[in-house]
Amino acid sequence: MNEIVEETVFISQVSNTKHIHRQSHNNQHLKEFILWFVLLICLLLLAGPFAHHLSYSVPTVKTRTIARHVFSEERALDYLINLTQYGSRVSNTRGNIDARDYLISQIKHICSLSxxxxxxxxxxxxxxDSQHNQLQxxxxxxxxxxxxxxxIPSLMLAAHYDSVEFSPGAADDGSGVVIILELLSNLINDLTIDFSNVHLIILFxxxxxxxxxxxxxxxxNLRWRSNVRHFLNIDSVRCTEPANLMRTTSSQLVMDYSRVTRPRTNVILQKTSTWFGFNTDYDAFKYNGFRLGYEFGFYLDGYTYHTPLDHPSTFKQGVIQDLGENLIILIRNILLENNQQIADKYDPDPLIYFDILSRHLIIYKLSTSILIQKILIVLIIIIGIIRIIFDHIYHRKQNFSCNGFHCIYFQFKNPLTIRILSIIIYSISNILSMIIGLLFSLLLACMISIIQPASWYGxxxxxxxxFSLPCLIGFIIFRYLFDLLHGRILRKSSQNSNEIHFDFEQxxxxLIVYSLSMIISIYSNSQYFYITLIWSIFICPLYLVLIIIEFILHWKQIFEKNAHQLYLPLLISLFPLIHTIEIVNRILxxxxxxxxLRFSFGWIHRGNIIICSIVVIPTLFFLPILQRTKQFLHLISILLISFFIVLIVACIRQPFTKNHPNTFYAKHTSESIYNAETSMNNSFDVSLISQQSSITVNTYHGLVLSPxxxxxxxxxxxxxxxxxxxxxxxxxxxxSFNRQLAVEHIQIESIDENYSNYRIRIQHVLSYNIQIASLWNIELTVQNELDIPRKETIIDINxxxxxxxxxxxxxIQRCEIHDSPFLLLFTRLMSNIVLMGxxxxxxxxxxxxxIINR
Structure with missing residues (x-):
C-alpha cells in the first residue's frame, strides 16, 4: 500500500513538472514573439517614414544671384510667376498668345547674353489645329x-506652353517651360560648352x-527635326514632390541618366501612361522616328491636375532645383560626349533599373535577372534533395534520442515519404494562405467601393x-487553422507529437513558394517582375544557408531554440521591404x-481593385516570413485591432480637402436661330426668332451631383x-444666370443688284474662337478672319x-470663368469642389x- 502511494505521488510530480515546463515553454515563445513584433515595428519605421524622408529629400535652392551657368530655382520661378499671370493658356486664347510673346522676349534676352x-x-x-485655329x-x-x-546632331529639349481651361498651368506644363528656359541660360553661359559637336534645340x-x-x-518640319538625335521632354501634373524619369525610348539610355546626382526612376514607371491611356509630346516624338529620348515629370499627387489650383504657390521648395540639377548633368554629358550611337529601338536584352532611396541607380540586364533566378531555383532543388538524402542515410545509421526533427525517423515507418509529403503540404498551405489573404483584401476592396469608394483618396x-492588413489577417488565420489540423493529425499518428518538429520542411x-514566383517571373520574360528577384535574392540564400548550417552542426546548442528562424528572415528582409514600400507608395x-477621376465612368469597383492589387501583390512576398512566429492568436489579435482602427478612419475621414479637392466640369450650351428675308431691303437687321440655353454639370470621383x-x-x-x-x-x-448672349446683332447687306452677293456683319462678344461654316453650296469668305480676337465678324457670300x-x-467659344456668372457663383459658394478644365x-x-430666304 505504501508503494502504491509513493508511485502516485511520483506521477503527480512528473505531471506538475510537465505543466511547469509547458508554461515556461509558452512564456519563452511569448517573449520571442514580443521581441519579434518590436523588431517588425522597427523595420516598418525604417522602411516607411525614414526611407520616405531620404527618398524625397531635395537640395538647397540656389538663389537668383548665383552664376548664370549654375541652375537656380529662384530664377526659374521668376519666369513661372510671369508666365502664369496671364491665366489659362488654352490654344488660341488671350493667355496663350500673351504667354507666347513673353517666352519669345525671354528667349531673346537670354540669347543676347551669349x-x-x-x-x-x-x-x-x-x-x-483641328479647329482651324492658326497656332505657333x-x-x-x-x-x-x-x-x-x-x-551635326542635335539635342532637343521640349515642353508645351499651353494649358487647359480655367488653369494657370503652373505645373502642367509651366514647370517644364521655365526649367528649360533656365537650362538654356545655363548652357549658353557655360564656358565648357561651345555647341560645336552637338547643337541644342529648344521646342515649346x-x-x-x-x-x-x-x-x-x-x-x-524637316528643317529642324532632321538632325535630332536625342530629345528630352518635360511634362508634369503637380510639383509637390521631386520629379522622376518616367520613360525612355530605350532602357539603355538609363546608363547615361545614372550619372546624375539624385537619380529617381523605376522601370515600372514606363507603364504608367499605358495603363491610363494618356499621351504627352513624348509619344509624338517616339512614334515618329526619334529613337533616343527621355521624359521627366512631376507626376506624384496630381490632385490639382487641370484645375485652378495648379498655381506656383503650391510648389514644394527645392523640387525645381532637384530636377534642374539632374538635367544639367545629363544634358552636359550628351553635349560634350557627342554620343551618336543609336540604341536598339527594340531592346533585345532590356535593362532593369530602380533607384535606392534616390541616391543610387541599380541597373542590370533582364537576362542577368533570369540567370540568377534559374541558379537560385537549381540550388534550392539540389540542396533540398541532398539534405533529405543525407539526413535519411545518416540518421538511419545512428541511434539518437527523440529530439527535434530526428523524431521523424523513430516515430514513423516511412520517414522519407513523410518528409516529402510534409514539404508538399506546407508548400500548398503557404500558397493557399497567400490566396486566402489576397481574397480577403479583394473582398474588402469590393466592400469599400460600396461603403466609401474613395476612402484612400489623398x-x-x-x-x-x-489593403495589406486584411491580406495579413487572411494569411495568418489560414496558417493557424492549418497548424491546428496538422497538430491533430500528428497526435493521432504519434504518441509524442509535441516533440516532433518539421522546421526543415517549413x-x-x-523556398518552394519563392521558386514558383521566380518561375512565373522567368516565364513572363518581363522587366516589370523584377521585384521577385529583389525578394528572392535576399530570402532564398538565407534559408539555404540556415539549412546547410543546421545540418552540419546537427542541431547543437547554439540552434536549439530555433530563434534564428524567427529573427533572421525578418532582419534580412529590411532592404526588399524598404524598396517595396517605397515603390508601392510612389506608384499609389x-x-x-x-x-x-474615372469613378464617374464606372470605375468605382475597378479602381478599388486596382489600388488593392498594387498594395497586396508585393505584400505576398513578405507573407511566408510571418509563418515563423507560432504566436498566431496574438498576431491575429494585433492585426485585427489595427485593421479595425484603419477601417474606421477610412470610413469616417473626409477624403476631399483643399489639397486634394473634388472636381467638376460645367459646359454652357446655347442655340439661337435668326431668320432673314433678303427681298425686303438692300440692308436690314436680322431678327432673333428663338433662343435657348442650358448648363450641363459633370462631377468626377463618382460624386452624386443632385444634392x-x-x-x-x-x-x-x-x-x-x-x-x-x-x-x-x-x-x-x-x-438663367443672366449670361450675355454671344451674338448681339446681325446685319445683312446686298452688294450687287442681282441679290447673289451679300455681306453679313455679325456683332458678338469678344472671342478668340469664332468658326463660320455652311453645309450649303455657297462661296463663303470671312473678311477679317485674321483679326484675333474680334467683336465683329464680316462675311461675304456668293x-x-x-x-x-x-x-x-x-x-463662338469662350473659356474664361468671368464669362460665366454661374461658374463664378458656384466656385464661390461651393468651395469644396474645384473646376476641372x-x-x-x-x-x-x-x-x-x-437662315436666309431669298
Whole structure:
C-alpha cells in the first residue's frame, strides 16, 4: 500500500513538472514573439517614414544671384510667376498668345547674353489645329557660328506652353517651360560648352492639351527635326514632390541618366501612361522616328491636375532645383560626349533599373535577372534533395534520442515519404494562405467601393494599411487553422507529437513558394517582375544557408531554440521591404488621383481593385516570413485591432480637402436661330426668332451631383429650372444666370443688284474662337478672319441663282470663368469642389444658326 502511494505521488510530480515546463515553454515563445513584433515595428519605421524622408529629400535652392551657368530655382520661378499671370493658356486664347510673346522676349534676352561664337536662331512654326485655329510653336536652335556643317546632331529639349481651361498651368506644363528656359541660360553661359559637336534645340509646343498637335506639327518640319538625335521632354501634373524619369525610348539610355546626382526612376514607371491611356509630346516624338529620348515629370499627387489650383504657390521648395540639377548633368554629358550611337529601338536584352532611396541607380540586364533566378531555383532543388538524402542515410545509421526533427525517423515507418509529403503540404498551405489573404483584401476592396469608394483618396499610406492588413489577417488565420489540423493529425499518428518538429520542411516550403514566383517571373520574360528577384535574392540564400548550417552542426546548442528562424528572415528582409514600400507608395501617389477621376465612368469597383492589387501583390512576398512566429492568436489579435482602427478612419475621414479637392466640369450650351428675308431691303437687321440655353454639370470621383446642386440653389436663392439628371454625376438645367448672349446683332447687306452677293456683319462678344461654316453650296469668305480676337465678324457670300434658302452656322467659344456668372457663383459658394478644365476652349459654347430666304 505504501508503494502504491509513493508511485502516485511520483506521477503527480512528473505531471506538475510537465505543466511547469509547458508554461515556461509558452512564456519563452511569448517573449520571442514580443521581441519579434518590436523588431517588425522597427523595420516598418525604417522602411516607411525614414526611407520616405531620404527618398524625397531635395537640395538647397540656389538663389537668383548665383552664376548664370549654375541652375537656380529662384530664377526659374521668376519666369513661372510671369508666365502664369496671364491665366489659362488654352490654344488660341488671350493667355496663350500673351504667354507666347513673353517666352519669345525671354528667349531673346537670354540669347543676347551669349558668348560671341554662340549663334541663336529663333523661329516660329505656324500650323493649323483641328479647329482651324492658326497656332505657333516656338523654336530656338543654339549652334557654334564657326562650325558650319549641316550634319551635326542635335539635342532637343521640349515642353508645351499651353494649358487647359480655367488653369494657370503652373505645373502642367509651366514647370517644364521655365526649367528649360533656365537650362538654356545655363548652357549658353557655360564656358565648357561651345555647341560645336552637338547643337541644342529648344521646342515649346502649342496645343499639346488638345491632342499633341504642336508636336505632330513639328514632326513635319524637316528643317529642324532632321538632325535630332536625342530629345528630352518635360511634362508634369503637380510639383509637390521631386520629379522622376518616367520613360525612355530605350532602357539603355538609363546608363547615361545614372550619372546624375539624385537619380529617381523605376522601370515600372514606363507603364504608367499605358495603363491610363494618356499621351504627352513624348509619344509624338517616339512614334515618329526619334529613337533616343527621355521624359521627366512631376507626376506624384496630381490632385490639382487641370484645375485652378495648379498655381506656383503650391510648389514644394527645392523640387525645381532637384530636377534642374539632374538635367544639367545629363544634358552636359550628351553635349560634350557627342554620343551618336543609336540604341536598339527594340531592346533585345532590356535593362532593369530602380533607384535606392534616390541616391543610387541599380541597373542590370533582364537576362542577368533570369540567370540568377534559374541558379537560385537549381540550388534550392539540389540542396533540398541532398539534405533529405543525407539526413535519411545518416540518421538511419545512428541511434539518437527523440529530439527535434530526428523524431521523424523513430516515430514513423516511412520517414522519407513523410518528409516529402510534409514539404508538399506546407508548400500548398503557404500558397493557399497567400490566396486566402489576397481574397480577403479583394473582398474588402469590393466592400469599400460600396461603403466609401474613395476612402484612400489623398493618402497613400492609408491605402497601404487598408489593403495589406486584411491580406495579413487572411494569411495568418489560414496558417493557424492549418497548424491546428496538422497538430491533430500528428497526435493521432504519434504518441509524442509535441516533440516532433518539421522546421526543415517549413523552411524548404518557403523556398518552394519563392521558386514558383521566380518561375512565373522567368516565364513572363518581363522587366516589370523584377521585384521577385529583389525578394528572392535576399530570402532564398538565407534559408539555404540556415539549412546547410543546421545540418552540419546537427542541431547543437547554439540552434536549439530555433530563434534564428524567427529573427533572421525578418532582419534580412529590411532592404526588399524598404524598396517595396517605397515603390508601392510612389506608384499609389501616381495612380490614386487618376483612378478616382474615372469613378464617374464606372470605375468605382475597378479602381478599388486596382489600388488593392498594387498594395497586396508585393505584400505576398513578405507573407511566408510571418509563418515563423507560432504566436498566431496574438498576431491575429494585433492585426485585427489595427485593421479595425484603419477601417474606421477610412470610413469616417473626409477624403476631399483643399489639397486634394473634388472636381467638376460645367459646359454652357446655347442655340439661337435668326431668320432673314433678303427681298425686303438692300440692308436690314436680322431678327432673333428663338433662343435657348442650358448648363450641363459633370462631377468626377463618382460624386452624386443632385444634392450638391440643391445645396447650391439654397445658398444663392436661385432656382434651377428644368433640372434633369441623366446619371448621378451628370445633370442639366436651364441657363438663367443672366449670361450675355454671344451674338448681339446681325446685319445683312446686298452688294450687287442681282441679290447673289451679300455681306453679313455679325456683332458678338469678344472671342478668340469664332468658326463660320455652311453645309450649303455657297462661296463663303470671312473678311477679317485674321483679326484675333474680334467683336465683329464680316462675311461675304456668293450664291448661285438656284439657291432660295440657306443657313450659316456661327460657333463662338469662350473659356474664361468671368464669362460665366454661374461658374463664378458656384466656385464661390461651393468651395469644396474645384473646376476641372479641358484642352479645348469650349466651356461656353454658343451656336447660332442664320437662315436666309431669298
Amino acid at each position: 558668348k560671341s561664337h554662340i549663334q541663336c536662331e529663333l523661329d516660329l512654326q505656324n500650323f493649323t 510653336n516656338i523654336l530656338v536652335r543654339v549652334s557654334n557660328s564657326i562650325q558650319k556643317s549641316q550634319n 509646343t502649342n496645343a499639346e492639351e488638345s491632342g499633341l498637335q504642336g508636336a505632330l506639327a513639328f514632326i513635319t 493618402n497613400s499610406t492609408l491605402a497601404i494599411f487598408l 523552411n524548404f516550403s518557403v 501617389r501616381i495612380f490614386i488621383p487618376f483612378v478616382s 450638391i446642386l440643391d445645396q447650391f440653389s439654397i445658398k444663392n436663392g436661385h432656382k434651377l429650372y428644368n433640372k434633369t439628371c441623366f446619371s448621378s454625376t451628370n445633370c442639366t438645367f436651364d441657363d 450664291l448661285h441663282s438656284t439657291i432660295s434658302i440657306f443657313e450659316i452656322d456661327i460657333k 479641358e484642352g479645348f476652349c469650349h466651356a461656353i459654347d454658343d451656336d447660332t444658326t442664320l
